[in-house]
Amino acid sequence: MTSLFDLSGKTALITGGGSGLGKLMAEVYAEHGANIAVCSRKYxxxxxxxxxxxxxxxxxxxxxxxxxxxxxxxxxxxxEVIDTFDKIDILVNNSGATWGEKVEDMPLEAWNKVINVNTTGTFLMCREAGRHMLKQNSGKIINIGSVAGLKAEPKEVLNAIGYSTSKAAIHHFTKDLARKWAGNNITINAIAPGFFETKMTKHTLEVKGDAIKSSHPMGKIGDEQSLKGTALLLASRASDYITGQIIAVDGGSSL
Structure with missing residues (x-):
């Protein structure tokens, strides 16, 4: 019996897939048989x-x-991805940007950069890959949101309003698009990670890591294994009846 989590013959495209959480997701998909396309500005x-x-x-x-x-x-x-692999079965919108600054001091340029990469980038990738998925009448889209888009963090923990706003937008975009394409055998879900040890969070964790851990119900930061199970679930047949959901992977910090 073929496993519900078998991705053999599938093609997964992961934006920001060269490092961090994107690389971890690319690896777990490959481990379960998927062919992998990774893209970012850092070729x-x-x-x-x-x-x-x-x-x-x-x-x-x-x-x-x-x-x-x-x-x-x-x-x-x-x-280029379709020319190379003939299809796209799984799209993970993982590319992201952030800018830490008090609201009263944040330049418009910084706000626009974060919104353009996180929110507009997710829209553009979904639109273009979605056109292909609509033709093939199947697809799995996984958008990477954030716990910061689920709740307002204290400024002592996170002071990056453009980032949190962009992630909240991704969450609603996920629900709205899932409703629109639900009849086309395309599932669209989002993962809302809490704090993980990545390049983007390195400075924050160095300065505030102990305080963040102590505030979490599980008392720890996400490690490289913590996201793989959810990412695999949402890319596989095991999630065929799940769409429009925002799944927090955060050690309970959003409770």
Whole structure:
């Protein structure tokens, strides 16, 4: 009996897939048989990750350069992925940006950058990959939100209103789009991670890590294994009856 979590023959495209949480998700999909496309503005990092995954798991991989906030770049990337793999079965919108600053001091340029990458980038990738998924009448879309988009954090923990606003927008975008495409065999869900040890959170955790851990019901920060199960669930047949959901993977911090 084929496992509900078997991804053999599927193609997964992960934005921001060269490092951090994106790389972890690419690895778990490859471990379960999926071919992997990773893209970001840092092509060299994506290429290195793609080569590592092929060597370790033996699946087909490819790296692509893409600025998700640039419409023409997104269109080109989706076309190149389909030309390379013939299809896209799984899309993970993981690329993200943040900017820590008090609201009264935040430049408009910073606000626009975060919104353009996080929210507009998710829209553009969903639109372009979705056109392909609608034609094939199937697909799995996983948007990466954040616990910061579920609740207002104290300024001592997080002072990045553009980031939290963009993630809250992603959560509602996920629900709205899931409703629109529910009849097309496309599921759209979001993962809302809490604090994980990544490049984006490194400085915050160095300064406030102990306080953040002590405030969590589980008393710890997410490690590299903590996100893999949820990411695999939402990409596999096991989630065929789940859509429009925001799943917090946060050690209970959003409770």
């Amino acid at each position: 060299d990092v994506c290429l290195e990750t793609a080569q590592e995954i092929t060597q370790k798991y033996g699946v087909k991989t490819a790296a692509f350069s893409c600025n998700v906030s640039d419409e023409e770049d997104v269109k080109r990337t989706i076309k």
